[in-house]
Amino acid sequence: MRVTTIHAARDIRLEDRPDPVISAPTDAVIKITAGCICGSDLWPYRGENPITAGSTIGHEMVGVIEEVGSGVSSFKAGDFVVVPFCTCDNTCPHCVNGAQSACENSGFTTGGQGEFGLVQQAEGSLIKTDGLPDAALIPSLLTLADVFPTGWHCAVSARVKPGDTVVVVGDGAVGLCGVLAAVQMGAEKVVAMSRHEPRQQIATAFGATHIVAERGAEGVKRIKEITGGVGADAVLECVGTDDSMRMAFSAARPGAMVGFVGVPHGVKLPVDRMFAKNVGLAGGVAPVRRYLPELLEMVTSGTVNPGLVFDSVLPLSEVAEGYRAMDERRSIKVLLQP
Amino acid sequence: MRVTTIHAARDIRLEDRPDPVISAPTDAVIKITAGCICGSDLWPYRGENPITAGSTIGHEMVGVIEEVGSGVSSFKAGDFVVVPFCTCDNTCPHCVNGAQSACENSGFTTGGQGEFGLVQQAEGSLIKTDGLPDAALIPSLLTLADVFPTGWHCAVSARVKPGDTVVVVGDGAVGLCGVLAAVQMGAEKVVAMSRHEPRQQIATAFGATHIVAERGAEGVKRIKEITGGVGADAVLECVGTDDSMRMAFSAARPGAMVGFVGVPHGVKLPVDRMFAKNVGLAGGVAPVRRYLPELLEMVTSGTVNPGLVFDSVLPLSEVAEGYRAMDERRSIKVLLQP
Numbered sequence: 001m002r003v004t005t006i007h008a009a010r011d012i013r014l015e016d017r018p019d020p021v022i023s024a025p026t027d028a029v030i031k032i033t034a035g036c037i038c039g040s041d042l043w044p045y046r047g048e049n050p051i052t053a054g055s056t057i058g059h060e061m062v063g064v065i066e067e068v069g070s071g072v073s074s075f076k077a078g079d080f081v082v083v084p085f086c087t088c089d090n091t092c093p094h095c096v097n098g099a100q101s102a103c104e105n106s107g108f109t110t111g112g113q114g115e116f117g118l119v120q121q122a123e124g125s126l127i128k129t130d131g132l133p134d135a136a137l138i139p140s141l142l143t144l145a146d147v148f149p150t151g152w153h154c155a156v157s158a159r160v161k162p163g164d165t166v167v168v169v170g171d172g173a174v175g176l177c178g179v180l181a182a183v184q185m186g187a188e189k190v191v192a193m194s195r196h197e198p199r200q201q202i203a204t205a206f207g208a209t210h211i212v213a214e215r216g217a218e219g220v221k222r223i224k225e226i227t228g229g230v231g232a233d234a235v236l237e238c239v240g241t242d243d244s245m246r247m248a249f250s251a252a253r254p255g256a257m258v259g260f261v262g263v264p265h266g267v268k269l270p271v272d273r274m275f276a277k278n279v280g281l282a283g284g285v286a287p288v289r290r291y292l293p294e295l296l297e298m299v300t301s302g303t304v305n306p307g308l309v310f311d312s313v314l315p316l317s318e319v320a321e322g323y324r325a326m327d328e329r330r331s332i333k334v335l336l337q338p
Numbered sequence: 339m340r341v342t343t344i345h346a347a348r349d350i351r352l353e354d355r356p357d358p359v360i361s362a363p364t365d366a367v368i369k370i371t372a373g374c375i376c377g378s379d380l381w382p383y384r385g386e387n388p389i390t391a392g393s394t395i396g397h398e399m400v401g402v403i404e405e406v407g408s409g410v411s412s413f414k415a416g417d418f419v420v421v422p423f424c425t426c427d428n429t430c431p432h433c434v435n436g437a438q439s440a441c442e443n444s445g446f447t448t449g450g451q452g453e454f455g456l457v458q459q460a461e462g463s464l465i466k467t468d469g470l471p472d473a474a475l476i477p478s479l480l481t482l483a484d485v486f487p488t489g490w491h492c493a494v495s496a497r498v499k500p501g502d503t504v505v506v507v508g509d510g511a512v513g514l515c516g517v518l519a520a521v522q523m524g525a526e527k528v529v530a531m532s533r534h535e536p537r538q539q540i541a542t543a544f545g546a547t548h549i550v551a552e553r554g555a556e557g558v559k560r561i562k563e564i565t566g567g568v569g570a571d572a573v574l575e576c577v578g579t580d581d582s583m584r585m586a587f588s589a590a591r592p593g594a595m596v597g598f599v600g601v602p603h604g605v606k607l608p609v610d611r612m613f614a615k616n617v618g619l620a621g622g623v624a625p626v627r628r629y630l631p632e633l634l635e636m637v638t639s640g641t642v643n644p645g646l647v648f649d650s651v652l653p654l655s656e657v658a659e660g661y662r663a664m665d666e667r668r669s670i671k672v673l674l675q676p
Contacts, residue, residue: 097592102592102593228431230431253432254435255625257620269609271606275623276622278623280620285613287616
C-alpha cells in the first residue's frame, strides 16, 4: 500500500509498504476513507521532535473495516468506523475512570496518512456509524479521531460551564474545536485569539462571540476589556508553547482553570502566579474514546459541523504539499483522500 | 501592647508597641483571646524569606471586638470573632466568585501574636459566634483563621469526592486539616504521609485510614500497593517544596487533581508528566471567608475537632520558645495566650 513516511525535517514521502496485517486478536485493519495531517505532525516536520528516518506518520483516520482479529466482537468487515488516535481497551481502571489515554493497554494508531491503517485494541477504541455515512459528513467524522475530542477535552479540563466567559488561545484546528466545545457547553462569551482571517471566520461560524487579534500585553488588555477587568472564567490553551501558556494564565481570572491539550514544548509553568491567583491547570492527551458516543451523536445529528476546520482537501499523492501548506499556515488542516 | 516581632532569622522578640487604632471605616480592633504560630511563619524564621527587621509577625487569631470603624455594621464591641488571615470585602467580583483571597480590596491581618490585632475589611472578613464560646472550643475556632480552611481548600481544589482514595503529602497542621477535610468530604481511604508518631496519631484521630512513613520511591511504592497499582483519586500537597510536589504527582492516578496550598519554594512543576498523565493542579492562597460559615458550623456543632493540631499551649511571653519548638518539630502547632 501507499503510506506517508518522514525521512528528515521537511522530507515527507509517499512510499510503498506492505499492507498492515492482524498480529494480535485485538487488532483491526481499516481501509481508509479519509485521513489528515495533525498539528502535532508539524513538530517532527519542523525538526523540533526526533525523527526515525523512514517511519510512517499520521494517526487520524476514518474508514471501513477490512479485517478484525479474533478478539474483536463488536465490529466486522464493512463497518464504517472512527479511529481514535490513541487506542484503549476501555475496560481497565483508568478507562473506567475516564482516562482512556492512560489505558493500561494503550497504543497508537498507525498508517493514518495512507491507504490502510492498523488499530490496536479495536474493540475498546473504535466507534461505528449506522451504515455508511454521506460523503458530506466525512470531514466532521474525521475530526472525531483527534481534533474535536481534543478541543472538547480542553474545555472539559478547563471546566467550562453555562454562562462562562471563555478565552481560547490558539487558532489551529484544535483551538477552533475548543471554541466549538465551549459554545456547545453553554459559554456566554467565547473569545478566539486569532490573527488570521480565515481562522477568525471559522471561529465565528463555531459561535465565538469575540475575536482578539492582539497578543502579549495588548492581548491581555483586550481580554480585560471584554471581561470588565475580571478575566476569563476558563481558558483553553491549545498550542503548547511557553508564550501561549503565559497568555493563558494572564487571561484567567482568580479561581479559574486553564485547560491544556497542546503537547508542551519548552513550557515553564508559572507556579507562583498560579498559587497567588488560584489559577489551576488540567488537561493532557485527550481520552478520545470517552467522548466519542456524545460527539458522534452531535456530528451525525447535524448539531455541529467541526469538519469546517478542513479548509483543504488533497489526494494522498499530494501529502507533501499538504505539510507545506500547513507549515506555512496557508492551510488550517488538510484532509487526505487515498 | 505586647506583640511579637522578628528581627532576623531565629530572632523572635515580644516587644511593646502602640495599640492598633482604627484608621479606616472598614477596620476593626480585636482583643485577642488566642493566637498562634503558622507553618508559614517558619519561612522567615529560618531565613528563607526576606525579613524587615522589627516588623510584627503573626496572622491567626480569635478574640473579642474592641472597636469597629464607622463602615462596619454587622459587628460590634463584645462580639467574639474568627479573624481570617487574609481579609476581603466579600462583595467584589472575585469574592462573589469564591476567590476571596484575590479580593480587589484584600489585605492581611496583623498583630496575631500579640494582645490586640487589627483587621481590615472587617465587615466582609469576620464571622462571629453566638455569644462567647466555651474555652474548650477556642483551639478549634482558632484553626478557622487559617489552617483548617487552608486544608479544606486543598481538598476542594483536589476535587475530593465521596468514595475517593486521597493521599495527603505533609503532616503539618495544614496537612492534618487536609486529612480531616478529605474524611469529611466522604473519602473512603485517606492516606497520611507522615514519619512522626504524634502527627500520625492526630491524622488517625481525624479519620486517616492509612499511614505511610516512607518517602520518595518507597513512598510511591506504598501508595501503589494501597491503591491496587492505580494511584490516588486526589492528592493534597500541603508543604510547598519541590520534593513534596514530586511526591504528590507520583501518587496521583491519571486524570486526578493535585490540590496545593503550601507556598511554593523552589517548585518546578513537571509539565510533561502532567500532560502525559492528565494530572492537574489547582489551589493557592485559601479563600478563607468562603468556607467559614460551613466550617464554623462543623466546629460549633462538635462534628469536627481541628483544634487537636495544637499540641502545645504557651503564654504569649514564651513565643520565642514556641518558634523553636515548631522549628525543631517538637511541636506541631503552638497556641499562644496573651
